[in-house]
Amino acid sequence: MVVALSGYYGFGNAGDEAILMALVREARRRGVEPLVLSADPKATEALHGVAAVPRTRPAALAALARADGLLSGGGGLLQNRTSTRSLAYYLGFLYAAQLLRKPTWVFGQSLGPLDGLGLSFAGPALRRSRAVVVRDRASLELARRMRVAPERLALGADPALLLEPPRVAREERLVVLVPRGRLPTEANLRLREAGERLAALGYEVLVLGMQPRHDESALELFEGFTRELSGDPRRVLYWIAQAGYVLSLRLHGLILAAAAGTPYAGGSYDPKVKAFCEESGAPYWALPGDPEAMVQVALHRTGPNKSALRDLRVRAAEGFNHIWGRPTPANPLT
Template sequence: MGQKRAIVCGYYGKGNGGDEALLASLLQMLPKSITPLVLSGNPNQTRKRYGVETCDRTSAFRVLQAFNQADSFIWGGGSLIQDATSAMSPVYYSGLMGLAQQRGLKTIAWAQGIGPLQRPLTRWMARQCFQGCTGVSVRDRTSAALLADWQVPFRVAPDPVWALDSTPVPGLWDLKAPRVAVTLRSHPHLTQERLANLTQALIAFQEATKTCILLVPFQASQDLSIAQSIASQLPDTHQIFQLDEPQQLKGLFRGVEMAIGMRYHSLIMAAAQDCRCFALSYDPKVDSLMAELDLPGWRLTDIPDDSNAIAHTWIDYYANGNPLSRDQIQSLVDRALMHQDLLVDILVKDS
């Protein structure tokens, strides 16, 4: 049959642990007969980390060269098609998908979380792209409902990071147990007052539970300064873990009893590794995950003003809450592999 080449496009090489985990999951699931070429914001780093061919995502000349050599094009997972943070993001990704479709490549919208789409133009562009795809998979019911309204055939399955392999983190088991992981990120609704309340609650929580606090920045540019601020105030054992390897990032949660997280993929990784999870939601995708997994938590705007109330809620959940059952986790992992089935069906069986 011979090797085929697929362009893989996503928010890669930008230092975001969740998006890197999506890329690692896609490469893990990609059929062996397919050679990936990854569009990246940091091509050298991506090439070294994953051992794949890469291309600078901002170089129009190099990207067009890649299209001339490719048989297929893949939107590689996550919230690529949304205009809440920027109108340029859906324009960029839709433009590449449109180009791939015009050139007759097989096109796959893979493991997508669609929206919010607040602007008529970006909504129209998204609809045109999804309707032109050879195959589509989404990771949540909201995206599925939108595609159903657009009459686009799709498969819906849990986020592929559920099925990502995990590896141990050197030094983690040297830290005292039990351990609790915290993943916060900057956001307009995470005001200085709310962050101060969360920090005071975490101090009280640690004093009551005698836990080791692991502060885990998923994207240094947005998370590290918050982690450092909290670390400077914690009274007992703590550690900041900056991990570049997605498999290690997931593996960190093997040694954790409970996770308090804003980051969508931190909650998935933690839940997949048998952790109790408490969510702090800043985005509809986190709301959706909370509803689907029945996770306790608050939207940022609903966090109590009283740090003692926050701490008491966390302490109670630490003492009495339960992680997902092993059967639930295995079901999510098995169903996440439906994203792999889509790749096989389109890139191999239909060839």
């Protein structure tokens, strides 16, 4: 079975590429071959070893016509806080697949925020999908309010939690800071101040950008620190796995820290960050944040809750089982 994957793929965002990496691996374990709708098909094919086509019409619609179904996800695709245009794009492919009588799955997503118009357009597409697997409890409640049938609805978790970290030595006195471009400057400056205080206490500080052509402006605020920038989730996971603590203004800085077993705290620029930190038992702060509070959680390596993280990983795996069944015996889930 060939399934088209629709998401924010091919834009060089390490978080979304981490989601895709997990999706490709878990799909193939279940006998499903992905066909990715990508902004940069050649880069997607090189990074993930998977077939990819342009995400724009008519190429994407032609791919959808020959695929056996469409998976929309993961990430925060179905919301109109960013723009109505983005919501229309992702819903458009769900509606197109359903018009072609293809099965659709909404997977690994944080739903919303959605205004009244957004809810009216998203609801039918979700209700007609074969399965809706969300990654946090707030999204589960929103799906229930949109009257998604209970037997089609499941609580999963972000697929990137299932990625395996590299075997590297952990440096307890290394703190990774993850800024984010296009946030209010003050949020990144408060993170920088926390880094300066940690450096004055003898900690090594690495500043890590996770989306080229997006995070450069934020990284410029951290002059004098060691800085890295990559949209490759393998490289990001390598750096995070070495750290003793992560302070992140990106959701997937936190999720990849969780995958690596590195403690973390996050700045809540979006409800999905608050949801992930609360469900994993990790500290978080409202923007712009208090640098001294950031320093204290890093010094004490506060959170997350290990039992809560185990539960999230189980949920992530069960989310795949909900849509495509368990892995074949030849490819057991480890």
